[in-house]
Every structure is written in structure tokens, then in C-alpha cells.
Amino acid sequence: MKVIILGGDGFCGWPTSLHLSNLGHDVLIVDNLSRRNIDNELEAGSLTPIQPMGVRIAAWKERTGKVIRFVNLDVAQDYAGLLALIEAEHPDAVVHFAEQRAAPYSMKNSRNKRYTVDNNVNATNNLLAAVVESGQDIHLAHLGTMGVYGYGTAGMKIPEGYLKVEVTTDDGKRVPQEFLYPTNPGSIYHMTKSLDQILFAYYAKNDRLRITDLHQGIVWGTNTPETNLDERLINRFDYDGDYGTVLNRFLMQGAVGFPLTVHGTGGQTRAFIHITDTVKCVQLALENPPQRGDRVKILNQMTETHRVRDLATLVAKLTGTKVAHTPTPRREDAENELFVRNDLFLSLGLEPTTLEEGLLTEVTEVAHKYADRADLSKIPATSTWTRENQPGDPALVEPEAVG
Amino acid sequence: MKVIILGGDGFCGWPTSLHLSNLGHDVLIVDNLSRRNIDNELEAGSLTPIQPMGVRIAAWKERTGKVIRFVNLDVAQDYAGLLALIEAEHPDAVVHFAEQRAAPYSMKNSRNKRYTVDNNVNATNNLLAAVVESGQDIHLAHLGTMGVYGYGTAGMKIPEGYLKVEVTTDDGKRVPQEFLYPTNPGSIYHMTKSLDQILFAYYAKNDRLRITDLHQGIVWGTNTPETNLDERLINRFDYDGDYGTVLNRFLMQGAVGFPLTVHGTGGQTRAFIHITDTVKCVQLALENPPQRGDRVKILNQMTETHRVRDLATLVAKLTGTKVAHTPTPRREDAENELFVRNDLFLSLGLEPTTLEEGLLTEVTEVAHKYADRADLSKIPATSTWTRENQPGDPALVEPEAVG
Numbered sequence: 043m044k045v046i047i048l049g050g051d052g053f054c055g056w057p058t059s060l061h062l063s064n065l066g067h068d069v070l071i072v073d074n075l076s077r078r079n080i081d082n083e084l085e086a087g088s089l090t091p092i093q094p095m096g097v098r099i100a101a102w103k104e105r106t107g108k109v110i111r112f113v114n115l116d117v118a119q120d121y122a123g124l125l126a127l128i129e130a131e132h133p134d135a136v137v138h139f140a141e142q143r144a145a146p147y148s149m150k151n152s153r154n155k156r157y158t159v160d161n162n163v164n165a166t167n168n169l170l171a172a173v174v175e176s177g178q179d180i181h182l183a184h185l186g187t188m189g190v191y192g193y194g195t196a197g198m199k200i201p202e203g204y205l206k207v208e209v210t211t212d213d214g215k216r217v218p219q220e221f222l223y224p225t226n227p228g229s230i231y232h233m234t235k236s237l238d239q240i241l242f243a244y245y246a247k248n249d250r251l252r253i254t255d256l257h258q259g260i261v262w263g264t265n266t267p268e269t270n271l272d273e274r275l276i277n278r279f280d281y282d283g284d285y286g287t288v289l290n291r292f293l294m295q296g297a298v299g300f301p302l303t304v305h306g307t308g309g310q311t312r313a314f315i316h317i318t319d320t321v322k323c324v325q326l327a328l329e330n331p332p333q334r335g336d337r338v339k340i341l342n343q344m345t346e347t348h349r350v351r352d353l354a355t356l357v358a359k360l361t362g363t364k365v366a367h368t369p370t371p372r373r374e375d376a377e378n379e380l381f382v383r384n385d386l387f388l389s390l391g392l393e394p395t396t397l398e399e400g401l402l403t404e405v406t407e408v409a410h411k412y413a414d415r416a417d418l419s420k421i422p423a424t425s426t427w428t429r430e431n432q433p434g435d436p437a438l439v440e441p442e443a444v445g
Numbered sequence: 446m447k448v449i450i451l452g453g454d455g456f457c458g459w460p461t462s463l464h465l466s467n468l469g470h471d472v473l474i475v476d477n478l479s480r481r482n483i484d485n486e487l488e489a490g491s492l493t494p495i496q497p498m499g500v501r502i503a504a505w506k507e508r509t510g511k512v513i514r515f516v517n518l519d520v521a522q523d524y525a526g527l528l529a530l531i532e533a534e535h536p537d538a539v540v541h542f543a544e545q546r547a548a549p550y551s552m553k554n555s556r557n558k559r560y561t562v563d564n565n566v567n568a569t570n571n572l573l574a575a576v577v578e579s580g581q582d583i584h585l586a587h588l589g590t591m592g593v594y595g596y597g598t599a600g601m602k603i604p605e606g607y608l609k610v611e612v613t614t615d616d617g618k619r620v621p622q623e624f625l626y627p628t629n630p631g632s633i634y635h636m637t638k639s640l641d642q643i644l645f646a647y648y649a650k651n652d653r654l655r656i657t658d659l660h661q662g663i664v665w666g667t668n669t670p671e672t673n674l675d676e677r678l679i680n681r682f683d684y685d686g687d688y689g690t691v692l693n694r695f696l697m698q699g700a701v702g703f704p705l706t707v708h709g710t711g712g713q714t715r716a717f718i719h720i721t722d723t724v725k726c727v728q729l730a731l732e733n734p735p736q737r738g739d740r741v742k743i744l745n746q747m748t749e750t751h752r753v754r755d756l757a758t759l760v761a762k763l764t765g766t767k768v769a770h771t772p773t774p775r776r777e778d779a780e781n782e783l784f785v786r787n788d789l790f791l792s793l794g795l796e797p798t799t800l801e802e803g804l805l806t807e808v809t810e811v812a813h814k815y816a817d818r819a820d821l822s823k824i825p826a827t828s829t830w831t832r833e834n835q836p837g838d839p840a841l842v843e844p845e846a847v848g
Contacts, residue, residue, distance in 0.1 A: 121559060152574040156524060159570045160563075163640070167562045171555040177832070196622055197614035207610035207622070211600035212784075219599055219610070221627035225643060233647045237566070237640050240628060244636045248776050248830060373651050381615075427651060429580070 043328065044068040046131060048117050048169065049139030051095055052077050053278045054185060054261060054320050058137065060268035060275065061321035062328070063108050070131060071095070072124075072140070074116040076161075077278075080147070086282040086420040089294060089412045090264065093274045101274035118165040125172040128180070135181040135328050136173070140165045141238075145189075145229035146284045146371070146425035155230045162234035163241070170245045179252065181331040183324060184242065186257045187235045188313045188344055188382065192226025193374075199381040203255065203340025228374055229427070242338045250335045254327045258320065259313030259344030259382075262289040263401065264408050266318045277317070279408060281416060283423035283434065289314065289353055291421070293402060296361030297409035300421055301441035305370035305434050308351025309377030313344035316395040326390040342384045345394035358444040360402060365444050366436035373427040446731065447471040449534060451520050451572065452542030454498055455480050456681045457588060457664060457723050461540065463671035463678065464724035465731070466511045473534060474498070475527075475543070477519040479564075480681075483550070489685040489823040492697060492815045493667065496677045504677035521568040528575040531583070538584040538731050539576070543568045544641075548592075548632035549687040549774070549828035558633045565637035566644070573648045584734040586657040586727060587645065590638045591716045591747055591785070593660060595629025596777075602784040606658065606743025631777055632830070645741045653738045657730045661723065662716030662747030662785075665692040666804065667811050669721045680720065682811060684819060686826035686837065692717065692756055694824070696805060699764030700812035703824055704844035708773035708837050711754025712780030716747035719798040729793045745787045748797035761847040763805060768847050769839035776830040 045062055049055040050071030063069040073095070081087045093101070095112050102110055115123045117140045128136075141162040142148065148158040166184070173180050191200050205223045208216045222243060225236040238255070245251045269277045280286045281294040283303075292302050315323075323343045332339040354365050370376070388394075395401070423434035432438070448465055452458040453474030466472040476498070484490045496504070498515050505513055518526045520543045531539075544565040545551065551561040569587070576583050594603050608626045611619045625646060628639040641658070648654045672680045683689045684697040686706075695705050718726075726746045735742040757768045773779070791797075798804070826837035835841070 121555070125555075152524070152528075152578045155574045156567070156570060159644075160567055163566050164559070164563055167559060171558045175555045196612050196620040197616070197618065198612055199615060205612065207612050208619075209599050209601055209608065209610050212602060213600070215600065216611075217599040221624075224624035224627070227643075227647060229651075230647070233643060236643050240630075240636060240639050240643065241562075244630060244633070248632075 043134040044131065045328065046070045046072055046133045046136045047139065048072045048136060049141065051075060052139055053280065055139040057266040057269050057277050057317055058321045058324050059110060060102065061266060061325060063102065063110050064106065064268050065325065070111045070113065072113050072115050072117065072127070074114060084282065084284060086417060089279040089281050089409060089415055090276045091412065091415070092276060092278050097274055101272045105271045117168055118161045121168045121172065124168055125175055128172050128176045128178065132178060133180055135183060136169065137324060138166065138169055138182060138184040141234065142231065144285045145231040146423055148231035149229055149427050150425040158230050159234055163237050166238045166241050170241060170251065173251060174245065174249045179334060181252045181254070181328065183254045183256065183327045184238060186238065186255045187232055188257050188259045188342065189227055189232035190225050190236045190239060190257060191223055192228065193311065193378040193380055199383045200342070201383055202342050202386050203257070228372070246338045252332050252334055252336065254332060254339045254341065256323060256327060256341055256343040259315045260287050260289065261315055261317050261320055262287065263317040264405055266321055282420040284425060288312070288350060290405065292354060292357040293405040294409040295421060296357045296363045297406045298413045298416060298418065299363060300418055301364045301366035301436045302354045302358055303422060303434050303436050304351055304354045304365055304367050305372065306367065306376050308354055308367065309349060310374065311347055311349045311378050311380040313347050313380060313382055315344045316401065319345055319392065319395050322392060323387055326387060326392060330390055341386045342382055343387065344382060344384055346396055347380045347382060355444050357402070360399065361406060364441035366439050366441040368434040368436055368439055369432035371423050371426040371431050371434045373431060446537040447534065448731065449473045449475055449536045449539045450542065451475045451539060452544065454478060455542055456683065458542040460669045460672050460680050460720055461724045461727050462513060463505065464669060464728060466505065466513050467509065467671050468728065473514045473516065475516050475518050475520065475530065477517060487685065487687060489820060492682040492684050492812060492818055493679045494815065494818065495679060495681050500677055504675045508674050520571055521564045524571045524575065527571055528578055531575050531579045531581065535581060536583055538586060539572065540727060541569065541572055541585060541587040544637065546634065547688045548634040549826055551634035552632055552830050553828040561633050562637055566640050569641045569644050573644060573654065576654060577648065577652045582655065582737060584655045584657070584731065586659065586730045587641065589641065589658045589660045590635055591660050591662045591745065592630055592635035593628050593639045593642060594626055595631065596714065596781040596783055598784070602786045603745070604786055605745050605789050606660070631775070649741045655735050655737055655739070657735060657742045657744065659726060659730060659744055659746040662718045663690050663692065664718055664720050664723055665690065666720040667808055669724055685823040687828060691715070691753060693808065695757060695760040696808040697812040698824060699760045699766045700809045701816050701819060701821065702766060703821055704767045704769035704839045705757045705761055706825060706837050706839050707754055707757045707768055707770050708775065709770065709779050711752065711757055711770065713753045713777065714750055714781050714783040715753065716750050716783060716785055718747045719804065722748055722795065722798050725795060726790055729790060729795060733793055744789045745785055746790065747785060747787055749799055750783045750785060758847050763802065764809060767844035769842050769844040771837040771839055771842055772835035774826050774829040774834050774837045776834060
């Protein structure tokens with residue numbers, strides 16, 4: 043397959059590019075390096091020493107003999123460039139990771155709210171419009187988020203994208219219906235993935251585009267078999283309060299002895315997936331595309347659910363670090379249950395990588411190895427959802443020992 | 446009340462501005478004149494001789510002694526200007542009409558798809574972000590569309606925004622739930638109003654903004670008591686295939702003897718409202734805002750439903766014009782039923798202006814009066830939804846006499 047990967051320089055995009063290239067696919071990365079530029083803006087970089095794209099691609103060729111091409115292009119801004127690329131390349135599939143992906147970053151201020159909406163919606167719409175204009179039958183696989191569902195249900199497992207209900211007609215009959223699951227996003231970032239869903243549903247209906255939307259949980263872990271081949275291929279590791287995802291952040295905090303910053307009671311239950319499974323899921327999605335005329339194929343790309351305070355306890359015991367129950371910077375429920383179906387990926391052969399001490403230690407070792415690159419002042423989550431919320435700053439509370 | 450009207454130069458915005466000013470409210474129009482600029486682009490203008498904003502405002506002051514102010518500002522692009530305006534004015538309410546509003550225009554080509562999405566989403570998000578940043582408690586009333594619902598139901602009337610359903614939990618219990626009605630837009634334009642809904646729901650939840658969304662039917666008629674006060678106050682009348690709405694287009698075609706262009710069988714049932722009721726509904730919405738912390742208040746702003754072929758027959762008989770059943774440029778169901786609740790506006794005191802021969806004649810007379818301004822080549826709907834659709838061109842078929 044020839045696959046264009048939009049956002050192929052990012053945390054999920056880069057290991058996905060390597061994985062697909064390793065399988066023998068012809069991979070072309072498109073990225074405007076926005077994630078690296080946001081590092082500059084936030085004055086907080088990857089804990090791991092990621093290499094420039096030129097070095098990454100050269101190292102990959104040196105190690106495997108395989109060629110990954112790279113085009114620096116802003117998908118949200120440069121429609122003509124994107125269309126020309128699709129027309130020249132005739133890809134079998136496009137994987138779309140080209141969106142601003144941090145909830146706290148999206149909530150920091152009006153500028154970031156506006157950038158996130160503008161960038162993410164226009165990137166998606168440009169891609170869809172360009173595929174229609176090209177007249178090509180290209181499978182689009184998009185990285186969505188479990189966050190489009192929200193984190194509460196009426197007692198049923200969250201289905202894969204579509205909810206079965208009964209409506210009562212005016213003459214009293216109950217009629218079964220199936221809809222896109224009613225969205226309830228928890229941040230401007232998550233909301234943009236809800237907007238994407240509407241765009242996908244529309245283009246699938248009107249233009250019969252073949253689209254897969256992957257509602258992914260929170261990714262943890264750093265490396266995959268491919269990024270482990272050479273230190274120059276190493277993946278990003280974000281530990282800061284904006285881009286660091288909760289479990290990786292805890293593991294890094296544990297490695298450097300920084301109190302684990304749990305927002306509120308830590309009663310939030312979230313869905314998780316290891317980065318190795320992320321890249322496998324994208325592979326499985328590409329190997330099993332929907333048919334032309336199908337509705338959008340939605341898969342829940344997660345393997346297990348955990349409560350944040352349980353993760354904190356686990357990491358605290360593993361590393362001997364204290365836990366700090368900070369104020370919560372987010373407007374969210376303090377406690378929630380979460381039950382999720384992920385039957386589709388299991389039926390396609392995914393063997394989930396679950397939370398194991400060995401894997402946790404592996405991440406802690408990565409964090410330990412590069413600890414001298416960390417700026418610990420960047421760890422607290424300072425972006426607040428409203429004026430009433432307070433930063434997730436451990437200096438505001440007394441950290442507690444666990445277990 | 447001090448009211449800012451975004452898009453106050455347009456077909457709905459202008460008569461709404463006059464109506465609210467006439468009631469004694471302090472009205473400030475914000476508009477970038479995009480609708481007039483699109484006239485230039487399409488080489489098709491208003492049938493009625495609309496005056497520049499300066500003339501309009503001067504005539505209004507001359508006739509009534511009332512002052513309407515005007516600021517030329519692009520809400521989707523100039524966030525800083527919008528925020529500064531809100532901070533300086535402290536409005537009680539903002540009415541948001543500042544969106545590209547024609548389905549055919551939005552489907553014409555990739556450029557128009559992208560402009561419509563970019564303009565409409567960013568206008569809405571800029572407004573929401575600016576109100577949050579201002580810290581002010583401003584009521585936002587937005588003009589949505591009945592088209593967000595789509596035109597099919599399982600047999601129940603379309604509710605006002607929220608659908609009551611039952612879901613079955615994993616242990617077999619039926620649980621009642623109420624969701625935003627599952628959206629099913631029929632064009633890129635309509636889709637942007639579906640996107641708006643998600644934005645409104647999010648900001649109402651996270652920031653407790655007070656928001657009313659008015660899901661309006663197809664507007665017909667031209668003038669209101671206020672625009673009738675002086676010819677310089679006259680409202681737009683669009684008759685072209687992109688911006689002309691179906692009933693007004695038929696009335697104009699009848700006035701000039703151009704075959705009534707019915708797409709396909711004309712079995713499409715749609716919701717309608719007269720322009721005089723549009724402005725009253727906005728007034729009623731502003732007088733009955735939601736409370737802080739409420740979910741978005743959604744009202745169906747329509748008064749009756751009609752099948753397109755029935756409207757064609759009515760106008761054909763009234764004017765002695767033939768009917769041309771053209772190919773349909775849209776991807777849509779050829780036939781549909783439509784039952785809609787509009788209890789909320791009725792309960793607020795709206796007395797619907799329904800289709801009457803007198804009113805129909807009034808519109809035909811306006812069309813007749815300005816017929817020499819028309820470019821009849823602009824009447825057919827040439828914008829097609831997909832490559833498989835054909836233009837709604839009466840030259841492709843044999844027009845038929847009716848009755």
C-alpha cells in the first residue's frame with residue numbers, strides 16, 4: 043500500500059510511520075512540524091532527544107534499507123499543496139494525525155482555543171475536500187478520541203461509535219434507531235474531534251468517501267520495536283502539564299522523585315492503550331477498510347480502563363514517590379465509571395498490551411535515562427478550564443506517602 | 446437592551462436590526478459586507494435595489510429618529526476587533542447571523558466548501574471565545590437551520606433540539622435519556638450549523654454561556670413593516686440558483702414568466718417562515734433568554750411545512766407559469782414527510798404569518814416591479830452536490846402547464 047501519514051512527526055504519527063514502513067508499505071510523511079514549534083513556544087521539549095526529520099529518515103534507511111519520504115506542508119493552510127500531493131501520489135490510504143492534540147493546551151487562552159478549532163477543523167475539511175476533488179477512492183483513517191463520548195453513560199457499555207436506542211412515535215409505537223453516539227466532549231481539543239465526526243459523517247454520506255475513525259484512549263509508553271532499533275529513531279516523551287499524558291507523566295515524575303500530581307480525588311476513570319498497540323491498530327484499520335457507501339467505520343482504540351488514583355498508587359509504590367492531590371484545573375466530574383466496547387479490534391486480531399510492571403519499568407528507565415533534560419517547573423498543569431478552576435500545582439497541597 | 450447584530454446587513458439581519466431598533470433597543474450592526482461581495486463574485490445581485498449601509502442607516506434615522514450604528518468587521522478573522530468591541534459596548538445580547546448561508550454556494554467547489562466551513566466555524570468560535578474572555582454575561586442568539594435535523598424521522602414530530610429516547614443497559618433495563626437531536630445535514634452549509642451546535646453545547650456546559658439557537662425554516666417574503674417605511678430601507682431579494690430560496694424564487698419566476706424549476710418530483714417537504722415572523726421570533730428569543738448554567742435553548746423557528754411541488758402548483762396557478770421538473774442538483778431524498786414541533790414560539794405568543802394569496806401577490810409585485818434588474822440566466826441552480834448530479838436547468842426538460 044502507498045500510505046500518506048499526515049502528522050507523521052508526532053508522538054503517534056512517527057511510530058506509526060515506522061511500523062507501516064517496516065511492513066513494506068510505501069510511506070510518505072506530511073507534517074508542518076507544528077508540535078516541535080509548540081515545544082519552542084511552551085519552552086518545554088520532549089524528555090527524549092528526538093532527532094530532526096532528516097536524521098530520523100536517514101537512520102531508518104541505514105537500519106532497515108527502507109525509504110520514508112517527507113514533505114513539510116501545513117494541511118490546514120495549504121490546500122493547493124495537499125491536493126497536488128494527492129493527485130501526484132495516488133495513495134491507497136491517508137492516515138490523519140494532523141491535529142493539535144492536547145486538551146490543556148487548547149484551554150490555555152483564547153488564542154489556543156481558536157488555533158485548535160481553526161487548525162483541526164480546517165485540516166480535516168481540507169483533506170476531505172481534496173480527496174473529493176481528486177476523484178480518487180482513498181481510504182481515510184483518522185485518529186479520534188474516546189473523549190468524544192464523554193465519560194458517563196446510562197449504564198451500558200460505550201459502543202463503537204453508534205448508539206442503539208428506541209424512540210416513541212406520536213402514536214405510541216417504539217421504534218429502534220441507531221445514531222452516532224451523542225457527543226459530550228470535555229475540552230476544546232476533544233470538541234474538535236466531535237466536529238470531525240460530523241464532517242466525516244457528511245462526506246461519507248454525500249461523497250461516499252471511505253472513512254475510519256479511531257476513538258483512541260490515552261496513550262502510554264514511549265517506544266515500539268521500530269523506534270527501539272536506533273536511538274536516533276526514539277519517540278517523543280512529553281512530561282509537561284500541557285502535553286504529558288497522565289500515566290507517562292506519573293512514570294516520569296516517579297523517575298525523578300516529583301510528587302505525582304493527581305487532580306482532585308483522582309476518581310476519573312479513563313481508557314488507555316500502549317503506543318505499540320496504537321501502531322498495530324492503525325495497521326489493522328488500514329487492512330480492513332469500509333466499503334464505498336458505508337457509514338463511517340468507528341473503532342474504539344483502547345485496551346483497558348483505569349482510575350487515575352489507582353494509576354498514581356501503582357506508580358507511587360513502584361517508585362517510592364509521594365502523591366499530591368492538587369486542585370483540579372479542569373471542569374470535569376470528580377468521579378466516573380467507564381465501560382467501553384472494543385470488540386472490533388479484538389475481532390481483527392489485536393492482542394492487547396496491558397499494564398505490566400515490566401513495561402512500566404521500561405518507561406521509568408527511559409525517563410530516568412534522560413532525567414537531566416527535564417525542566418521540573420513544567421510538570422504542573424497550569425492551564426485552567428475556567429476562571430473558577432485552579433492549577434494542578436502540588437505546591438498548593440501537602441503530598442502524601444502511599445501504601 | 447443593547448444588541449449587537451453580527452451579519453446585520455443580510456437578508457435576515459437587516460430587517461431584524463430595524464425591528465429591534467424600532468422597539469427601542471440600542472442596535473449596533475457588525476458586518477463585513479461579505480454577502481454584497483459574493484454578489485460581485487457571482488455576478489448576480491439582489492432583485493430589489495438595496496442601498497449601501499450608510500444610506501440605509503441615514504434613511505432609518507430620517508424616518509424614525511432612531512440611530513443604528515455600524516462597524517465593518519470580519520467576525521471570523523478579526524478576533525481582536527470583536528473582543529475590543531464587546532469590551533467597549535457591554536451588550537446585553539448578541540445576535541449571530543454572520544455566516545455564509547447558501548447551501549448551493551457551499552457545494553459549488555472546494556474553495557466554497559472550505560470558505561463556508563472556515564468562515565462559519567471560526568465566526569462562531571471567535572464569538573464564543575470573545576464572550577468568555579470578556580467575562581460578560583451576554584445572551585447569544587444564533588440563527589441555525591431546520592436542516593440540522595435532516596428531513597426524515599422514525600414517525601415522531603421533530604422536537605425542539607433535544608430527542609427523548611430509551612437506551613437498554615447491559616443488564617436489560619430501559620433507561621430514558623435526552624440528547625441533542627442526531628444531526629443529518631444535507632449540505633456543507635447545513636453541516637456548519639451542525640458544527641455550531643456542538644460549539645454551543647460545549648461553551649454552555651464549560652463556561653455557562655447563555656445561548657439560544659434558532660433552527661429556522663426556509664424564509665420567504667421580502668419586506669417587513671419597517672423595511673416598507675422607505676424604499677431606501679428595502680430588503681434583499683435573491684432569485685439566483687445559489688442564494689434564492691425556493692418559494693421566493695418561484696414567485697419571482699412566476700412574475701417574469703420563467704418556468705418554475707422544480708428539482709426532480711418536487712416531493713421534498715420543507716419548513717417555511719415569513720420574514721416578518723423571523724424578526725418577531727428573534728425579538729421573542731431575546732425577551733426570553735435561558736438562565737446561566739442552562740443547556741442551549743433551541744427553538745424551531747418555522748410556522749408551516751409544504752411540499753415543493755405543491756408550492757410550484759400554487760405559484761403556477763397564481764401566475765400562469767409552467768413548471769419544469771429538472772434533474773436534481775442535490776443529493777437528497779426525492780420525497781419526504783416532515784412534522785415539526787414549534788410549541789415554544791407559539792407559547793411565547795407568536796401568531797404565525799401563513800401562506801396567503803395576498804402575501805404571495807405582494808412578493809410577486811415586488812418581483813414584477815424590479816423585473817428589469819433580473820438576469821434570467823442566473824435562475825437555474827447550477828451547483829451540483831456530486832459529479833453524478835446534474836444542474837437544475839429547465840433547458841434540459843419540457844416545462845408543463847399546471848391545473
